[in-house]
Amino acid sequence: xxxxxxxxxxxxxxxxxxxxxxxxxxxxxxxxxxxxxxxxxxxxxxxxxxxxxxxxxxxxxxxxxxxxxxxxxxxxxxxxxxxxxxxxxxxxxxxxxxxxxxxxxxxxxxxxxxxxxxxxxxxxxxxxxxxxxxxxxxxxxxxxxxxxxxxxxxxxxxxxxxxxxxxxxxxxxxxxxxxxxxxxxxxxxxxxxxxxxxxxxxxxxxxxxxxxxxxxxxxxxxxxxxxxxxxxxxxxxxxxxxxxxxxxxxxxxxxxxxxxxxxxxxxxxxxxxxxxxxxxxxxxxxxxxxxxxxxxxxxxxxxxxxxxxxxxxxxxxxxxxxxxxxxxxxx
Amino acid sequence: xxxxxxxxxxxxxxxxxxxxxxxxxxxxxxxxxxxxxxxxxxxxxxxxxxxxxxxxxxxxxxxxxxxxxxxxxxxxxxxxxxxxxxxxxxxxxxxxxxxxxxxxxxxxxxxxxxxxxxxxxxxxxxxxxxxxxxxxxxxxxxxxxxxxxxxxxxxxxxxxxxxxxxxxxxxxxxxxxxxxxxxxxxxxxxxxxxxxx
Numbered sequence: 001x002x003x004x005x006x007x008x009x010x011x012x013x014x015x016x017x018x019x020x021x022x023x024x025x026x027x028x029x030x031x032x033x034x035x036x037x038x039x040x041x042x043x044x045x046x047x048x049x050x051x052x053x054x055x056x057x058x059x060x061x062x063x064x065x066x067x068x069x070x071x072x073x074x075x076x077x078x079x080x081x082x083x084x085x086x087x088x089x090x091x092x093x094x095x096x097x098x099x100x101x102x103x104x105x106x107x108x109x110x111x112x113x114x115x116x117x118x119x120x121x122x123x124x125x126x127x128x129x130x131x132x133x134x135x136x137x138x139x140x141x142x143x144x145x146x147x148x149x150x151x152x153x154x155x156x157x158x159x160x161x162x163x164x165x166x167x168x169x170x171x172x173x174x175x176x177x178x179x180x181x182x183x184x185x186x187x188x189x190x191x192x193x194x195x196x197x198x199x200x201x202x203x204x205x206x207x208x209x210x211x212x213x214x215x216x217x218x219x220x221x222x223x224x225x226x227x228x229x230x231x232x233x234x235x236x237x238x239x240x241x242x243x244x245x246x247x248x249x250x251x252x253x254x255x256x257x258x259x260x261x262x263x264x265x266x267x268x269x270x271x272x273x274x275x276x277x278x279x280x281x282x283x284x285x286x287x288x289x290x291x292x293x294x295x296x297x298x299x300x301x302x303x304x305x306x307x308x309x310x311x312x313x314x315x316x317x318x319x320x321x322x323x324x325x326x327x328x329x330x331x
Numbered sequence: 332x333x334x335x336x337x338x339x340x341x342x343x344x345x346x347x348x349x350x351x352x353x354x355x356x357x358x359x360x361x362x363x364x365x366x367x368x369x370x371x372x373x374x375x376x377x378x379x380x381x382x383x384x385x386x387x388x389x390x391x392x393x394x395x396x397x398x399x400x401x402x403x404x405x406x407x408x409x410x411x412x413x414x415x416x417x418x419x420x421x422x423x424x425x426x427x428x429x430x431x432x433x434x435x436x437x438x439x440x441x442x443x444x445x446x447x448x449x450x451x452x453x454x455x456x457x458x459x460x461x462x463x464x465x466x467x468x469x470x471x472x473x474x475x476x477x478x479x480x481x482x483x484x485x486x487x488x489x490x491x492x493x494x495x496x497x498x499x500x501x502x503x504x505x506x507x508x509x510x511x512x513x514x515x516x517x518x519x520x521x522x523x524x525x526x527x528x
Contacts, residue, residue, distance in 0.1 A: 281502060285505060
């Protein structure tokens, strides 16, 4: 049982390679589902393993044994982990649960704020154009979701580029992409080792929206150029505004957190140190990912996840078996 | 943020103009763009993305000038003539020392065409005032919202994330490779503007 628990605690270390392999090789929609599921599973099994470590000394307590009507001497003789291990596990589990609850509260507030904002935007149309000279565009999830685009952004895109932009943002809204990123972040808040998977989901939902925009305009290169030009223009206008003193130090702060997240899924090659935008552009310029090409990565990740789930289930099963055996011995 | 200050300032009279809905605005813009083709309009537009590239080191790019002019007008309590705008720009030094009168007029006219400014005739010249459009105010409220927490940023999906310097170089090289293959570019962005010059 010690070995199974140790395995369950170590499996999240596979999050980094898993995130890299799936986000670069598997088709984005499937990759998003897979990575979000993987984040939940790995965080869940590792927290479950911590829970077993905390339970192990508890079930040896005579009062609990009396309460549950099992033999404490049999359980004590089974060599369950305990002592300092359990204390450390309890601290870690407490921290994980606290972080997860704090995350849920924060994210729920943010979602409520954004929903309110979506309602307060003028008009009833899906698209809102602001007279802002800075190039900016974003989707606001809500019922209905809204898409906000600045005139600065429209200026750098031509008709088809604009269509691609709108298709991209619509894909975010209709696919409810913020739920995927939120669930993956939730898992990462409970177990920081899972963070690479959450960063990868942030990336794959963008890829998903990019590919759906490409399907709408029927030209992947066009979408790649639209993204690249929009990003360059956004950077230029932001720099100009910072110089003119029109905007505060908001941009750089958010920027750092975004790139810091990205740190977790770096690979090799010319894009090794690239942020998400160049990666998206490069992915669109390269041939589309076929299901066949993603098959090895998909199979490997399913095997890893299956093994992680099996370890956790076996560990829990072991404890349960032991207790039912001890229970039977009392009778 | 000057605009936000103004939006929050009760002393400044709110010149809320009915801007209509975004859809209508976008359609309006598209027809305008199609009508003007890539003539004068395109020249000004093309300069915006170039500022980050360091190519426009000596010359001030249109985007920066526009935001500086808008900044001056947002701070003013009454509509300003081009001469007054130029004077205030020089005093605040945010737009550099020497801007010609005609440059200021060009920028004001362009901002008016964009719908960012309203104007009224005053003798032979126009006086300009910023249009505090509903959508713009809402967007500014959102950016205030974003200031407070990175979590809100995570909930909104932005079209493009911020670029680092390396990213910018990488993107330019990726764009270079792509534009050779296809001339019917999906953007009226930097590479086209540079090609024309």
